[in-house]
Amino acid sequence: MTTLAILLCSCASSSKYWDDFVSSGETMKLFTFVDCANKPDEWPAHQTYYHAGYFSEGWGGSYYAQWVNANKKEESAQLFVSWRWDVGLRNYDKLRFAEPPKWMKNPRCAAVIQSPWSSDKKQPFASAGTPEQLAFEATVAARCAGVIGFIVAVAFLVSWAYASAGYVGAPIDRNPLATLFLLFAFVVSALAWFSCASVSDKIERLRAYYEFFDNLPKDIWGHLLPLSWWQVQRLVGGPPLPTETTVSFGPFYATVAVAALSWALLFGRDILIGMHCAHHDPFKTLRTSAKRQGRPPTPEEITAVLAQTSLGASTLHIEAASRRARVLTWEQ
Numbered sequence: 001m002t003t004l005a006i007l008l009c010s011c012a013s014s015s016k017y018w019d020d021f022v023s024s025g026e027t028m029k030l031f032t033f034v035d036c037a038n039k040p041d042e043w044p045a046h047q048t049y050y051h052a053g054y055f056s057e058g059w060g061g062s063y064y065a066q067w068v069n070a071n072k073k074e075e076s077a078q079l080f081v082s083w084r085w086d087v088g089l090r091n092y093d094k095l096r097f098a099e100p101p102k103w104m105k106n107p108r109c110a111a112v113i114q115s116p117w118s119s120d121k122k123q124p125f126a127s128a129g130t131p132e133q134l135a136f137e138a139t140v141a142a143r144c145a146g147v148i149g150f151i152v153a154v155a156f157l158v159s160w161a162y163a164s165a166g167y168v169g170a171p172i173d174r175n176p177l178a179t180l181f182l183l184f185a186f187v188v189s190a191l192a193w194f195s196c197a198s199v200s201d202k203i204e205r206l207r208a209y210y211e212f213f214d215n216l217p218k219d220i221w222g223h224l225l226p227l228s229w230w231q232v233q234r235l236v237g238g239p240p241l242p243t244e245t246t247v248s249f250g251p252f253y254a255t256v257a258v259a260a261l262s263w264a265l266l267f268g269r270d271i272l273i274g275m276h277c278a279h280h281d282p283f284k285t286l287r288t289s290a291k292r293q294g295r296p297p298t299p300e301e302i303t304a305v306l307a308q309t310s311l312g313a314s315t316l317h318i319e320a321a322s323r324r325a326r327v328l329t330w331e332q
Contacts, residue, residue, distance in 0.1 A: 017088055017089065018089065018116035018125060018238075019091045022116040022126045026116070026117045026118070027092060027114040028051070029113070030049045030051055030115070030227065030236070031067075031079070032048060032110065033110055034110060034111050036082065039083065040082060043111070043113075047229060048227065049232045051068070053067060053223040054066035054076075060100075061080065061099075062080050062100070063079050063080075067223070068224075069226065072219050080107060080109045081097050081098060081109070081112050082111060083112070085114070087113065087236050089114060095114065113232070113236055115235075116238075127206055127210070128243075128245055131206050131207035131210070135203050138199050141247045148256065152256055155260075159271050162275050199246070202244045206239045209234075209237075209238070212234055216235075273323065281324065282309040283305055286305050303325075306322065
């Protein structure tokens, strides 16, 4: 059994930026050539894009870039950035826009896409682990949560049975409250299952994304060869965030503890009285004697037994006997 709190906490803690998961300042730069005279106002579509293995500042607001062409040969040029898209980044060095000087012959301008890059793993974006590792951890966590949820559910049902015996005859009927509490536990358990299923789906998306990246053509240094339009779209779309591929059950255990404590506070006394009633019946002899005579116990007999039982008894014992007495009186 997980809780709605887990889902809310996980959603609240998720960041839409990748800076928290990748090395600061590390980005993957993809660019395509554009007309310097016509500055684009949107992502240039249906063009070939290149992976910049080297990208550094040059003079006049330009950048020096180096990339690999379709023949796996290195090329380099001075580029002026006319358009820029920063994918999921917040704390990084933004590329500056610049126009080539009018006296420059055959200047080259580019539209550049910057996306997160994990330098340690040599891959775009980031992951909390391998898909196999994440899937194993999610499976183990889901099984543990399921076992704990089953144990808690059984404990609630058993204690509810005792509580039902305990509050029968009480001035206030708590059966609707207990029903709502158990219904809440059932709904929360269902949400837990859907949460685990959602994480499994995100892990599969993560696996598919990095399989796609690994299958892209590269040179011996790991630089991507020229990319088509649809490949770039898939590449910058990125995998799910690391927080979306892991399940944290810390809030789950805390919520289970709070739920158990709340249950104990609401029904603890009734549970104890119910246990006492289930194993100790001061009216058993009276009911047996009256049954032999073919009649129900009289109110006077019930009052006499209750008075005798209450002598030197604990408050809990007296309350249990009083509730049984009320039930016997209603049966008359």
